[in-house]
Amino acid sequence: MESTSSSEFDQIENVMHSSLRPVAPRPEFVEGLHQRLTDPMNPRVRFTRQYSSQFILLILTTLLSGIVFILAATRVIISLVREFRLTNSRS
Amino acid sequence: MVRKVPELSDENALKLAAQGDQEAFGVLYERYVGRIYSYIYYRTGNQNDAEDLTARVFFRAMRHVENYTDRGLPLSAWLYRIAHNLVANWHRDNSRKKEIPLDEIILVRHSGDLPEIVLIENEEKENLLNVIHRLPSDRQQLIILKFVEHLSNAEIGQVMGRSEGAVKSLYHRTLLTLRDDFDFFLASGSIEKDYSK
Numbered sequence: 025m026e027s028t029s030s031s032e033f034d035q036i037e038n039v040m041h042s043s044l045r046p047v048a049p050r051p052e053f054v055e056g057l058h059q060r061l062t063d064p065m066n067p068r069v070r071f072t073r074q075y076s077s078q079f080i081l082l083i084l085t086t087l088l089s090g091i092v093f094i095l096a097a098t099r100v101i102i103s104l105v106r107e108f109r110l111t112n113s114r115s
Numbered sequence: 116m117v118r119k120v121p122e123l124s125d126e127n128a129l130k131l132a133a134q135g136d137q138e139a140f141g142v143l144y145e146r147y148v149g150r151i152y153s154y155i156y157y158r159t160g161n162q163n164d165a166e167d168l169t170a171r172v173f174f175r176a177m178r179h180v181e182n183y184t185d186r187g188l189p190l191s192a193w194l195y196r197i198a199h200n201l202v203a204n205w206h207r208d209n210s211r212k213k214e215i216p217l218d219e220i221i222l223v224r225h226s227g228d229l230p231e232i233v234l235i236e237n238e239e240k241e242n243l244l245n246v247i248h249r250l251p252s253d254r255q256q257l258i259i260l261k262f263v264e265h266l267s268n269a270e271i272g273q274v275m276g277r278s279e280g281a282v283k284s285l286y287h288r289t290l291l292t293l294r295d296d297f298d299f300f301l302a303s304g305s306i307e308k309d310y311s312k
Contacts, residue, residue, distance in 0.1 A: 036290060043243050044157075044262040048153070049149060050162075053169075057170050058145065060170070061140060061141060061173055062140065064137065
């Protein structure tokens, strides 16, 4: 029984070995994609390479600008409140 | 300066590619594009989608090549995994579309053979491909990696994220399934009988 299965499996494997062969891509496609991947002017490639550093720089700049803006706004508000109180106390 | 990049090992090419060396990535691309394309072609069944998905595999690989070393996989296994994920998405997105039969390219006519023999061979291959395409996705993947890409069980395990034993077990179960479907296919007498109808 086992040998029958083994023989059948061998047959199946032989058929698949002989029928399933690698399919080659078109040479034009291979060459074209190679150029797209290695072209330094390709925006997708440039984006890929510079993405990390530019993204980090953008985040840091945004954070710094945000902090400076919040500090400046807080100072303005505090000074306005003090001035308002001073005006009220004098009057 | 001209560098002999084709002599780079995968490991060295990967290191250079991770530092942004496009030439090194190009070497890796040349080394693996045929295998990845062939795998995707068998999974999608048509040239246009195979080309589109192959391009996506390598662009995605290029984007993430810096993270590659942490994964502990051979480069080929990593690329096959990317290809598998993209093919799975493609099947999901195209589930309503009818796939173009694989036999357009696979059924090769041998010039020296008699027309009757070619017809029988093509019929056999068509039956085989139909049977394989009816298998679940992971079994199709296993069959293609084993018989088209000629990977070992251990290598297939790395691609599929399974142990070698699990791959052997899945392969055995796949053979059992195929055996039932192949009854007609393997019996040469029935092929001849069918052919003579």
